Amino acid sequence: MTENQHHILIVDDDEQIRRLLRRCFEGEGYRVSEAQDQDGVDEVLSSGVDLITLDLNLGRTDGLSIARAVRQGSDVPIIMITGKGEMIDRVVGLEIGADDYIAKPFYLREVLARVRSVLRRAPHSAPSKIESSNSNHAKFDGFDLDFARRKLTGPDDLAIEITSGEFDLLVLFVNHAHRVLSRDQIMDLLKGNEWSPNDRSIDNQIARLRKRIEIDSGSPRLLKTIRGAGYSFTPDTLTI
Template sequence: MGAPSGRGSAAVPIRKLAMDLSPALPIRLLIVDDDPQIRAMLAEYLATFGMEAEGAEGGTAMRAAMSKQEYDLVILDLSLPGENGLTLCREIRESSNLPVIMLTARAELADRVVGLEVGADDYVTKPFEMRELVARIHTVLRRSRADVRRPAPAAPGHEVRFAAWRLNTTLRQLVDAEDTVVPLSNAEFRLLLTFIEHPNRVLDREMLINTARGRDLDVFDRSIDLLVSRLRQKLRDDPRDSALIRTVRGEGYVFTGTVEH
């Protein structure tokens, strides 16, 4: 398993990011990695930026820590023995919108795609500069907190309805016809909200990347296609006979559901 690069000294621009992000409250992180040296090294370095980091060696320790403490973000190693990072990321995403940055020892596109597919908000390839990880933590947290502050298209607490679905844009809950809440990741919620705000309009991939994914770092066309596929699965919308999200070949996607506020 690769280790972080030791060349990551504190940089002034990143310290400014830390001050701008939350000068009053410390950022609480959970580092899930089976290597105790990496956990200790990351926790010590991140503490210089006012972050409180705890370590967990695997899935069992991660669940125990999360049952006792609330965290702002999870740093999750992909190559864990037993329950790997993909399994744990999927588990986190099924029950919460807690941001996840995945650490991977490989740089192949397949690893990045699968990580995004199961709901990771970002990924960092080992070995990495410590400064890069700090910057990505702030980027993910800024995006996550911006989602919370983003004005909803309807009054607070009001549900937007389409087909047999209801989306509460304040609680960020998607509810089906049987009143079952279907968990959405941050990216899935942003994408669905973007579609709802622009019904019956063809939205190209660039527009969806910029508004739904909310970042310009390391994005690629395939990632937005995977995100649409995940959202379709949540909405039980068969792409071969779509009733909600239709593919427009060579252009992008169009949301065809009737939206009621």
């Protein structure tokens, strides 16, 4: 996955602002949803969101209330984009869990830069997403990945020996199947895990992981190298 394919929720009661931001984000390849109030936010959040841009001054409710409600059940990053420029609004917003703050009027390039920065440092990792899933397993091309027991079983129903780092990496790729992940994105997504990834360790882990899941690790079919971009996990079938 490129960083562009994240899902962004725009929360603003101004239709022109929503249209402007949607056009900007979609132009960069992001998936975009919109909401005007708490009801709309709840509906979109249930389908999964990677980042929220949130206006403080909404018609039916205020953005601070929405931010508080979101923070009660989610750590999705929030960037407040608002016409309220007073310092107290910024302080309160950050104190209740907003990740960044941009005052109107704004430059779209600055908004994009802030979005990219917040997404890069967001503490979401594939293991945490899977733990919140309703399923305890992922099945792909005959393999069975058991999240709770941290075990991998092959198409022959035999357990495959796999290290903790290889397991975390496979979970990440399962959650981002058919998307290209750069080394930087992989390292960001794996932050906070038991091992500390770097460029060399990522390449080494991928090489070892291929030996676990590929028929021919020298000509990988499941875990492909995308030249100049990164890696992509491309199973024929995948259920979670």
